Structures are given as C-alpha cells and as structure tokens.
Amino acid sequence: MQVEAISEEAGARRLAVRRHRDGASGDAVDWVAEETPVALVFNGISHAVMMATPQHLEQLAVGFALSEGIVARREEIFDVEAGFVCGGTEVRLEIAQPAFLEMKRRRRALAGRTGCGVCGVESLAMLDLAPEPIRKPAEPATPQAAAIARAAAELPGHQRLMQATGCAHAAAWCGRDGEVRMAFEDVGRHNALDKLIGWLSLDDISAGDGFVFLSSRASYELVRKAARVNIPMLATISAPTALAVEIARRAGVTLASFCRRDGFVEYTADNARA
Known part of the structure; x- marks a missing residue:
C-alpha cells in the first residue's frame, strides 16, 4: 500500500533544518512529529x-x-x-x-x-497487577501465521506519520484474517492504543472480532489496557516484558511478539508455560 503524503493537520510540522551527510551539508526541510x-x-x-x-x-x-x-x-x-x-x-x-x-x-x-x-x-x-479474566470470544484467539504475516505487511502502509517523521508508534485493528482495518498513530505507544480502544468503543466494534497489532514492544501497561477492554489477542513487532507475559496469562489475553512476515513468537500458549 502506498503511504499518503503527510500534512500539517496530520500531527507533524515542517521545519527548516541543515542536513549533514557523507561529508556534505545543505539546507533542507524536514517533517517533525507534533507533541x-x-x-x-x-x-x-x-x-x-x-x-x-x-x-x-x-x-x-x-x-x-x-x-x-x-x-x-x-x-x-x-x-x-x-x-x-x-x-x-x-x-x-x-x-x-x-x-x-x-x-x-x-x-x-x-x-x-x-x-x-x-x-x-x-x-x-x-x-493493579491482578486482572480479571477477559470474556472469551466465540472463536478462540489463536494466532495464525498467515494473519500475522498479512498484518505485518500491511501496517507500514497505514503509518503516514512514522514514514514522514520516524517518530510515531501505531496501534492497528486487524480482522481475523490479518487485514488492517484501522490504525492510529501517536508519539506515545500508550496513546496510540488508547485512540484505537476509543475508536472501537465509539464505533461499537466487538473486540472479539479481531486482534490488535502494535508497532512497539509489549509492556505491562499495554497488555493491562487490552485486558480491561476484553481484547483477546495482542500482537507486537518488538519483544514483551516478563510482567507483560504474566499479565497476559492471568487475563487470558493471547500475546504474540516479534511478529514478522515470516513468523512470530507466542508467549501464552499452554506449552509455553514454564
């Protein structure tokens, strides 16, 4: 998917800069994320x-x-x-x-x-390190390699702010087949997830109908937020923390990390419990 051009209204600002590269310098214009x-x-x-x-x-x-x-x-x-x-x-x-x-x-x-x-x-x-178990969806939230590969392939096409500035996290809502249906960006990964959760609620979309894909590590807070709103599966590009895995297991949230086009690591499978 081709990324659309960024605009001033899209959370970034154009700034005059002086770029130094390979021993040469020159005036340029750069996009910088708003905060x-x-x-x-x-x-x-x-x-x-x-x-x-x-x-x-x-x-x-x-x-x-x-x-x-x-x-x-x-x-x-x-x-x-x-x-x-x-x-x-x-x-x-x-x-x-x-x-x-x-x-x-x-x-x-x-x-x-x-x-x-x-x-x-x-x-x-x-x-609040003791979450209640989430309400399980009708179909088990089992990570499928094809769905995660599709999400990993499609997410960059939804990251306009990241492509322009190199300074934004994304939280995407994916169908069970891995299609990225909506994505939100923010300089804070927690904010990106909250924007996505707010959208799911305001648009009355069932959290059991898909999974969340994050362009970040899986920290404790992200997993805890997902558990509070009954998101059954969280997939992340980077690594989880041990506490994030523990919270996911307690809440019954399926957690997959190091998600790439060619594979992922599932941290909450029954046979993954030490």
Whole structure:
C-alpha cells in the first residue's frame, strides 16, 4: 500500500533544518512529529495531563477512560468535547456519577510522559497487577501465521506519520484474517492504543472480532489496557516484558511478539508455560 503524503493537520510540522551527510551539508526541510500537552478533565476536574500527538483526541480520551478503568462501559460516558486552552488541548468528559466518585477515591496524580504510562502513580498498590479474566470470544484467539504475516505487511502502509517523521508508534485493528482495518498513530505507544480502544468503543466494534497489532514492544501497561477492554489477542513487532507475559496469562489475553512476515513468537500458549 502506498503511504499518503503527510500534512500539517496530520500531527507533524515542517521545519527548516541543515542536513549533514557523507561529508556534505545543505539546507533542507524536514517533517517533525507534533507533541503537545493534552489534559483529560472528568466532570470538571483535571485528572491527567499527557504528551500526545494532537489527533483523534476524543478517541484518546474515551480509550483512556476505558483502558484505565475509570469507567467500565462506554455508556458511562455521556459527553466528550475537545478544545484548545493554555497552549495545549483540553478534553472534557462527562461521566456517570458513581464512576466519577470512584475515580476521585483512587485518584492518580498523573503527569503523563511520552514513553511512560505509570509516572505519577501514588503507590505500588495502584498498579493493579491482578486482572480479571477477559470474556472469551466465540472463536478462540489463536494466532495464525498467515494473519500475522498479512498484518505485518500491511501496517507500514497505514503509518503516514512514522514514514514522514520516524517518530510515531501505531496501534492497528486487524480482522481475523490479518487485514488492517484501522490504525492510529501517536508519539506515545500508550496513546496510540488508547485512540484505537476509543475508536472501537465509539464505533461499537466487538473486540472479539479481531486482534490488535502494535508497532512497539509489549509492556505491562499495554497488555493491562487490552485486558480491561476484553481484547483477546495482542500482537507486537518488538519483544514483551516478563510482567507483560504474566499479565497476559492471568487475563487470558493471547500475546504474540516479534511478529514478522515470516513468523512470530507466542508467549501464552499452554506449552509455553514454564
């Protein structure tokens, strides 16, 4: 698939640079990914500020609310509105009162950063390392070599921001056959996944109808987010951490990493348990 040209509205900015290569120098223009503070405000109270690519922010906010367990269901989110304020972006969500009261009880002072999803957690007990088992889809989420090969082949064609800047992660929704049906990009891998989760929820797409393919490693937080919204299978280009594998096994999420056109490593198969 041919990658479409990037634009200023697509999360990147053109900058004048001086390029040095093979002993020669010259003026040039380069595309650089945007990174801006995004505040998530729940029922009038600012809950989290993260650095993100300023695209698909309503999906980011909804996905964050679901994947962080602030709300248990999309129906608990009544309204979402994004707007520019104070040099950044604010996304305001109105959520059900019981969910809001619970959020305040276990509130996190979360000063979000591009590469870290737990910065600001107030205590180790808040990490939530004991997920409930996910609801299993009607068909088992068994990784198929052909599906993963197709996803790995198609994903680059959906990474416009990465192709232009070299500075973005992608989270893609794939059908059971590996077709990439939607992809979201962001400078933060956690944000990219939250955008995808928000899109799945807002478009009322069943998480059991496919799998998520990530252009990153499989960290604990990514697997935990997937488990909270009942995503049955997570495939990643890079390696998992041991904790990510443990969380996936506890939750019943199928985890495949080192996914390439010619193969992958399955970390949650029954015969893979030491």
